Amino acid sequence: MYMTGCELDFNWTVVLVVCFGSLLSFISLLKKRTPSMMLSPHAMTMLFTSERNQAVRLRMESVGPGSETPITIHQLFLEAVESYGDHPALVFRKGGRMMTLTWRQYYEQCRAAAKSFLKLGLERYHGVGILGFNSPEWFISDIGCILAGGLAAGIYTTNSAEACHYVASNCEANVLVVENHQQLEKILQLPHLKAIVQYEGELEQKAEFLYTWDQFMKLGENIPNKRLNAVIDSLRANECCTLIYTSGTTGNPKGVMLSHDNITWTARTVSKMINLHCCEEVLISYLPLSHIAAQMMDIWCSMSLIATAHFAEPDALKGSLVNTLKEARPTGFLGVPRVWEKIQESMKAVGAKGSALRKRVADWAKSIGLQYSYSAMNGENEVPWGFMLANNLVFKRVRYELGLDRCKLCCTGAAPITKETLDYFMSLSIPVKELYGMSESSGPHAIISVVCLCSVGKVMAGCKTKLDKPDADGNGEICFWGRHVFMGYLNMPDKTAEALDEQGWLHSGDLGKHDEDDFLYITGRIKEIIITAGGENIPPVPIEDAVKHELPIISNAMLIGDKQKFLSMLLTLKCVMDDEGNPTDILSPEAVDICRQLNVRATKVSEIIANKEPVLYKAIQDGINRFNKTSTSNAQKIQKWILLEKDFSVHGGELGPTLKLRRPIVAKMYQDQINKLYSR
Incomplete structure (x- = not known):
């Protein structure tokens, strides 16, 4: 078709108007649906900041995991509501009645x-x-x-x-x-x-x-x-939205600045890796x-999984948690190590009251369960003879009584867990998987998708791990890289610079190493390392765990000896906690049972310490001696120990909110007892 010059000019004008309108519509849509992509010029260069109103450059990958489009908290929430708005989101008790909020x-x-x-x-x-x-x-x-x-x-x-x-x-x-x-x-x-x-x-x-x-x-x-x-x-996805305050073990708490992207990207990535499914999962909120x-x-x-969260009662950690577990029957359950240890202790106390026949059946079943769990962990999947019978007689009943009969994922994190506790639950066919990370990594950094005992798993997809300054055994400081790495500490530029190096790697302060399959193992914490007067570097946690394994009557053990000629240890006995979570003077049922086996009639901590109960003190020394025989060097042997008059607790100040040992505070609280150990 032939067009005049005017017609041609007119049509080009229409085209330009349409294109310009489309561009405006696209910009409007971009602002409305993906504000995360609208990054400030300042954010294009800065990986970290200590200012509340500054954006940062995201640690995005060019392709694959870590390259996903950034979104805000609101966008993540809106996706859930638009797709599954009528699905139950929160379940809670109000005035004696169960209430539910949909998404x-x-x-x-x-x-x-x-x-x-x-x-x-x-x-x-x-x-x-x-x-x-x-x-x-x-x-x-x-x-x-x-x-x-x-x-x-x-x-x-x-x-x-x-x-x-x-x-x-x-x-x-x-x-x-x-x-x-x-x-x-x-x-x-x-x-x-x-x-x-x-x-x-x-x-x-x-x-x-x-x-x-x-x-x-x-x-x-x-x-x-x-x-x-x-x-x-x-x-904006690269701006701060949440502050997580550290527990302040060695000073004032630090405000960990997390961006929208830190949270949304991490939540989505974790949800993919832990094999849980959209709209099927039930969790319990109690930590x-x-x-x-x-x-x-x-x-x-x-939010990422469109799961349903049930709220526990405020006294959950004082005993009511099991009621919520049985009521909600979660499909996923996170417990810090002390929670798993408390469940273990309670189950052992119940088992101790059973008949001789019940004990023999339970011991037989647990040996079969542990054998099967190790086989599955090693990829052999050999089902030992008697496993199905043990499963029907013992394991199913235990899971039901714990409220874990539907649980597909049992996991632990926030502090080290002992091999003894992991073995105990594996013997009941309840594998507990470890997660590893920190507040500064928006929570997880490594996740264990298959049980690998004492490993914290492999790094999350889209993230990287670097071991800084490794020694001859491959142990180095664990450093993180990824979109989960925090923005910085609020109003603390010096502390931010200590945690994040110039390249943007987060230095965790933890020591670790990889095995041939790239599983990560935590071997110590730099700040916790005890350096003896002889210059020997000693990580305390493995020694503390080994002593507690030798001495099941011991609740908490803390190794001391920094700048000293030898190692000593503070010990506490297992006791009953009151309704407020404070340790009482009454020995726990398990501790009483151990005392009876030694023909010790004491039922209180104070009785044992006041009399320095000879048989029990000898039993503790024998346990220390057994540990010392396994020590790799004389410097790692425990020379002295003392029983403290009360167990550690959150209210007492010795434990943090996640029941992690607060070493500097404990050392200060018991300085007089420590001085006596090194003055005689």
């Missing part, structure tokens, strides 16, 4: 909370501190804060008032959400604070800045959707949400 209801409540935070004056990049036991309100406050442009900051319920004040001040919290009056009393007077919300019980005092949960959720009803959507659309392990599993992996 759509959960999302709407998070939006309502976000509006209320805006109404209260939450400023961009300022904190919302959350202080309380796991609950729907905890989840909703966390996500609502992020959607409103704030920084969610969990605070351990065991923190002192001083520690709570430090965290709230460090993150410049505008709002604090607390569980009850007990927690409220810790944080009433703080700078930057505009409001405090209490989510359990009625307020015992009135003030214009204090709100109940119901009052808080209604505050933002007049905030238009357009205003909240504008904030959500401005969120402290201020810790990255619980938060990653309970909130973010649940």
Whole structure:
């Protein structure tokens, strides 16, 4: 067709207008659906920062794992709601009744909370501190804060008032959400604070800045959707959204800055690697949400998997956890080592009361179970004779009584676990898989997909491990690289530079090595290494675990001897814990049973220590001697030990929130006893 010049000009104009309109539409769509790709120029060069309002360059791979398109928390949430909005998200008990929130209801409540935070004056990049036991309100406050442009900051319920004040001040919290009056009393007077919300019980005092949960959720009803959507659309995947505070073992807690991408990418990657399935999984929320392990599993992996989270009671770690397990029957269960040890101790105590016949059957079944588990672990999959009978008689019943009969994934992390405990559960055909990581890696770095005893598995897809300065045996400092590596420590540039080198590798402070199949093994921690006066480097954990294996009456063991001529050890006896989780003077049933086997009639810790019970003290020394015979050098032998008057606990300060030993604090608390060991 022949066209005149005017017609040609007109048509070209139409084409340009259409193209320009399409470009504007594409930009609008990009802003709406993938704000993660809109990175600031500053972020293109900086891998880390200590400033709350700075973006960073993501450690993206060009192809394959690690190259996925970055998304924000809101985008991850919206994907779940749009596809599976009616699926149960949260199950909890309220006023004696079981309640359920679907993913759509959960999302709407998070939006309502976000509006209320805006109404209260939450400023961009300022904190919302959350202080309380796991609950729907905890989840909703966390996500609502992020959607409103704030920084969610969990605070351990065991923190002192001083520690709570430090965290709230460090993150410049505008709002604090607390569980009850007990927690409220810790944080009433703080700078930057505009409001405090209490989510359990009625307020015992009135003030214009204090709100109940119901009052808080209604505050933002007049905030238009357009205003909240504008904030959500401005969120960037490479900007900070969450602060995880370290336990502060050696000083003030450090605020680990995690970006949207740190969380969303890690949650998606973990979900793929652990072989759980969308809309099929049930989890239990009971570990402290201020810790990255619980938060990653309970909130973010649940969101990625469209799982259902059941909330345990606040006294879960004091004994009620098993009730929640039996009620929810989870398909995945994460327990820190001390949780698995407590389950092991309880089961042994029950077994000790059984008849001789029951004990023989249980011992036979466990030997068959361990044989089968090792066979499966080694890839042989040989089913020993009698396994099916043992499974029907013992294993199925045990799993049912524990509430783990549907559990496809039992895992542990946050601290080292002993081979004895792993073997115990393998003997019951309950393989417990180890995870390894840290707050600074958004939780996991290595995941064990198949059980490989005492290994923490292989590095996550899309991540890298480097062993820095390896010794002759291949042990070096474990360094991380990947999109899970944190942004930096809030307001701590010096500490950030210590953790992240110039190339952006995260130095974990852990020592480890790889085997020929690239499985990673943790062999020690640099800061925990004991350097004797003779210059011998000694990792304490393997020695402590070996001693506890030799002496099942011992609850906690801590090796000491830094800069000393020989090693000594602090020991505690297993005892009954009270309802608050504090150690009592009463020996545990297992400890009493061991005493009876030695013809010792004592039932209290104080009786044993006051009398320096000769038979028991000799039994402990015999166990130490057995360990010493296996030592690789004289420097690694334990020369002296002392029994302490009470066991370690979180409330006592010796253990952290995940029940990890706080060595510097224990050393300071028992300095007098330590001095006596080295003065005689």
